[in-house]
Amino acid sequence: MMGLERIDTPAVLIDLDRVEGNLKRAQDYADAHNLPLRPHIKTHKLPRFAKRQIELGAIGITCQKLGEAEVMADAGIDDIFLPYNIIGDDKLARLKALHERITISVTADSSFVVAGLARTFTDPNHKLRVLVECDTGMGRCGVQTPWAAVELAQQIAAAPGLHFTGLMTYPAAGKVAENEDFLEKTKAALEAQGLTPEVISNGGTPDIWHAHDVTVATEHRPGTYIYLDRFQVAKGVGKLEDCALTVLTTVVSRPTEARAIIDAGSKALTSDTLGMDGFGFIVDYPDARIVGLSEEHGTIDLSGSAKKPEIGERLRIIPNHACVVSNLFDTVTLISGDEVVETVPVAARGRVG
Amino acid sequence: MMGLERIDTPAVLIDLDRVEGNLKRAQDYADAHNLPLRPHIKTHKLPRFAKRQIELGAIGITCQKLGEAEVMADAGIDDIFLPYNIIGDDKLARLKALHERITISVTADSSFVVAGLARTFTDPNHKLRVLVECDTGMGRCGVQTPWAAVELAQQIAAAPGLHFTGLMTYPAAGKVAENEDFLEKTKAALEAQGLTPEVISNGGTPDIWHAHDVTVATEHRPGTYIYLDRFQVAKGVGKLEDCALTVLTTVVSRPTEARAIIDAGSKALTSDTLGMDGFGFIVDYPDARIVGLSEEHGTIDLSGSAKKPEIGERLRIIPNHACVVSNLFDTVTLISGDEVVETVPVAARGRVG
Structure with a gap:
């Protein structure tokens, strides 16, 4: 596998x-x-x-x-x-x-x-x-x-x-x-x-x-x-460990000690905040905050996180709202643990009418 | 035509x-x-x-x-x-x-x-x-x-x-x-x-x-x-009459005197506010406000608008942010005035990587 x-x-x-x-x-x-x-x-x-x-x-x-x-x-x-x-x-x-x-x-x-x-x-x-x-x-x-x-x-x-x-x-x-x-x-x-x-x-x-x-x-x-998501966890519907959808992203820049930039922006995570602070939960960096999104960049504030990711490191993010993320990707990758099972098209994505 | x-x-x-x-x-x-x-x-x-x-x-x-x-x-x-x-x-x-x-x-x-x-x-x-x-x-x-x-x-x-x-x-x-x-x-x-x-x-x-x-x-x-958009107009870059991209939508419900629901939600307009009030500008109803979006519903507050649209009426909306809207639709329809020229695929849509 x-x-x-x-x-x-x-x-x-x-x-x-x-x-x-x-x-x-x-x-x-x-x-x-x-x-x-x-x-x-x-x-x-x-x-x-x-x-x-x-x-x-x-x-x-x-x-x-x-x-x-x-x-x-x-x-x-x-x-x-x-x-x-x-x-x-x-x-x-x-x-x-x-x-x-x-x-x-x-x-x-x-x-x-x-x-x-x-x-x-x-x-x-x-x-x-x-x-x-x-x-x-x-x-x-x-x-x-x-x-x-x-x-x-x-x-x-x-x-x-x-x-x-x-x-x-x-x-x-x-x-x-x-x-x-x-x-x-x-x-x-x-x-x-x-x-x-x-x-x-x-x-x-x-x-x-x-x-x-x-x-x-x-x-x-x-x-x-x-799938659950960060919002449902905040509402007590499930636990972070139950969240089935994550966005896999790469740190593409570390311009300052407190800032990381990832290759997931609003085109990947969407601007949905649902009233919460930030744009998602970073699984391995719970104290880091996703404070801003451009279309192709996510900006992470590391000032509250003792541990800081390096350029090239991959992060998994539980988005605020899973449904809207499904609508942005032509394909999703099904996994079991850390193994890839299959990448499949999101058949009903983008059906606006 | x-x-x-x-x-x-x-x-x-x-x-x-x-x-x-x-x-x-x-x-x-x-x-x-x-x-x-x-x-x-x-x-x-x-x-x-x-x-x-x-x-x-x-x-x-x-x-x-x-x-x-x-x-x-x-x-x-x-x-x-x-x-x-x-x-x-x-x-x-x-x-x-x-x-x-x-x-x-x-x-x-x-x-x-x-x-x-x-x-x-x-x-x-x-x-x-x-x-x-x-x-x-x-x-x-x-x-x-x-x-x-x-x-x-x-x-x-x-x-x-x-x-x-x-x-x-x-x-x-x-x-x-x-x-x-x-x-x-x-x-x-x-x-x-x-x-x-x-x-x-x-x-x-x-x-x-x-x-x-x-x-x-x-x-x-x-x-x-x-294309320009509501945000660029707010910044003085162009005029509303210059905005080339509009979202065509239908009023699907008028549950109350002050509320209209349209078939364009965050899957069509996105949640991007760019710091502005509401989720777009309704061309024929400048005093109406798009106050909320679910994925497939937009909620319009008509309380400040003397003119009110009826169920089945079509509205054209200048979105807050044109770029993200382009990314949500598999096709766009090119028009000249009120005539349809051609519907074309958005060839580079959804290219996340």
């Missing part, structure tokens, strides 16, 4: 043993609480991991973009949830093509979106599954009140080619009770109108270990849990 | 007329001051624009990564400057292969880097051109003093296969005098040792209209000037 020293930098390394550990830990939790998982593939964008998630017990996957769903369907995944408002003739035609070959469901949070879906999907014998997105505190998409959800559910149910399937939320992290409250009220209001939500889909890795507290949910959609 | 309404979102639009205006304005300035341009292609990553820059008078191009230089060499560009410390056997072999077929020059800021180059390039009849990178105030790579530059120049000159070519800096924006001072002192110190820098390469778009004030420079390397 080939060692890591043969991998040129910058590169993304994925530790397969940690991936397996992270997936199993979450699936065991889900099984213990009888709460099915529908993992979000945005984090890895790799068909092999989507398949592994299903093998371990996931009931299907979640994609954020049609382009991602197309890649996953091509790879043989046959149950995909696309929690997005699909708008425009081009995208509706692509959604219809997916609907012809796999089980796909989508969301809507406005009459405008429902009208587009209703116009495109007209076959009462092969209805499209549509969930109403609820804003339970995140402040992004979603209807604002349970009553608005009921109204939209009625519009969906009234369309011959659409099937009202349930509710979906991407909740605000840490607001488990508010989330549960909104969904409970909405479910009750729907049932009062004779509309039973089969699916209530809750999401997110930050609150994954509290997912069972949202008792009304019928499934959970974690994404980042497969 | 096809109109913009046929382009699915999110998409990157490049206005060819504005590109031409921006390129000509900078070349006219350079010609008026007798200061050759060596444009940095990181902004556009497109061979066609690199060729156009040379047609208009540029003396060659600048790339930041070997992978970018390989793409540009494949496209027929034969004079490339790579202002980066090239380290490691893989990269040195790739640099040597480029050196066999085009005129390429690189930088070094340490003995470590010079030693690697000297070991790889040994032919006194076909020397590699090497410039010493100077940190004239940016705080990134580069030697810290004129005397350190002289020492390194001597090491380069002493290597049989290397040619000491001169000095390079990427200066701190707005510090024209400090930059000039460092370079002048270094030039004098070199000449006192019998080492004449043929090239003194200065860079950057933020100070492009003051480039002639750095009288010691023999060339200037602007990058972003071809």
